[in-house]
Amino acid sequence: MFRRALLLAVAVAAAALLVPAALAARVHVRVEGKTRTIFGPTAPLVEGGANALSALDAASVAGEFYYHLTQASFGAYVDQIGLYPAGAQAGWVFKVNGASPPVGADQVALKDGDSVLWYWAEFGPAGGPPTLALRRTTGSCYRVLAQNDAGVATPARGAVLRVDGRVRRTTGGRGCVGRHRGLVRATMTGAVRSNALP
Numbered sequence: 001m002f003r004r005a006l007l008l009a010v011a012v013a014a015a016a017l018l019v020p021a022a023l024a025a026r027v028h029v030r031v032e033g034k035t036r037t038i039f040g041p042t043a044p045l046v047e048g049g050a051n052a053l054s055a056l057d058a059a060s061v062a063g064e065f066y067y068h069l070t071q072a073s074f075g076a077y078v079d080q081i082g083l084y085p086a087g088a089q090a091g092w093v094f095k096v097n098g099a100s101p102p103v104g105a106d107q108v109a110l111k112d113g114d115s116v117l118w119y120w121a122e123f124g125p126a127g128g129p130p131t132l133a134l135r136r137t138t139g140s141c142y143r144v145l146a147q148n149d150a151g152v153a154t155p156a157r158g159a160v161l162r163v164d165g166r167v168r169r170t171t172g173g174r175g176c177v178g179r180h181r182g183l184v185r186a187t188m189t190g191a192v193r194s195n196a197l198p
Helices: 004-023 053-064
Strands: 025-032 037-038 043-048 067-072 077-081 091-094 115-122 131-136 143-147 153-155 160-163 166-169 174-176 185-188
Touching: 025 053, 037 053, 043 053, 053 067, 053 077, 053 091, 053 115, 077 091, 077 115, 131 185, 166 174
Parallel strands: 025 115
Antiparallel strands: 025 037, 025 043, 067 077, 091 115, 131 143, 143 153, 143 174, 160 166, 160 185
16 A cells, blocks of 8 residues: 555656646747847757746756846846846847737747747837847848837848858848858847847
8 A cells, every 4th residue: 555655656746747848848049138149049949938937047057147037016027137137228028939928928828939039128218129030031142120029020221141250231131141151140230139040
């Protein structure tokens, strides 16, 4: 009898450990800091993204970077990633699949393949900055989109492509870089830098 009870207790404990892993999704994560990419320029898949906050936690383990949570009346929020703590008009925000959810990071349920972007934002009268998304069109040509908080994407007019120490201007958010070895990124004044592509 004791042996059966012990085996049952072990089975229940093992099942309890497996449930959180089963609920966690494999999601793409990227963290863009104030001056540089902190984690995942190519937005790699990480295991453990049950929500946007747990995705950040999984990325911090994989990338060995620091983040900090503060408890407030509305719940926990990320007040620092890497070197920079949030300030009066700047702080850390996130998007899921290109849009800013109207709830806290721990309230956004993720599914396999979702994309989570955490980034440093400075807020002004018009709100926060757009985020850039880089897409390959053909060969060594790319399209740069600027996404607002609702996830609406428009051509990133004024964006430049950066690769191998070179800068290429885009026309209407489109440009080609020619032969290259490194990763291609897009930047634009007043916007969060893009993901990186080969």
